[in-house]
Amino acid sequence: MLHADFAEAGWYSSFDSLLLFLQQKIANRQDKKLEIQLDDLRDFLMHMPGAGSLVEEIKGNTQHFLSVIAEAADSQLATLSVTGQVPADIYDALLEAVSS
Numbered sequence: 369m370l371h372a373d374f375a376e377a378g379w380y381s382s383f384d385s386l387l388l389f390l391q392q393k394i395a396n397r398q399d400k401k402l403e404i405q406l407d408d409l410r411d412f413l414m415h416m417p418g419a420g421s422l423v424e425e426i427k428g429n430t431q432h433f434l435s436v437i438a439e440a441a442d443s444q445l446a447t448l449s450v451t452g453q454v455p456a457d458i459y460d461a462l463l464e465a466v467s468s
Contacts, residue, residue, distance in 0.1 A: 384412075391441060395448040397457070402441050 386408065393399040406423055413419040426433045 387441075387444075391445050392448055392451065395445060395450050396452060397450075402437075404437065 387402075387404070390399065390402055394402060406426065409426075410423045413422055
């Protein structure tokens, strides 16, 4: 069950492309959170030898994996450029006020 916007945008239906698509939506301020469906992760991992138990490990140690995934997503997000017009929000106004 891949993200509907992902399919409509014509992106390839791979998990890593899905993550990049979702992170780009966050960078463009179209979304505020990164949701990873365990079903999508399980489907992606089916093709990787030795990775079949990772979904069960994530279920058993969710807090740890949330931290790991958040850290990885944040570092990846920092490398993305904003595409298109991004509406200003309160944080932009505060940053502008502080820097002037």
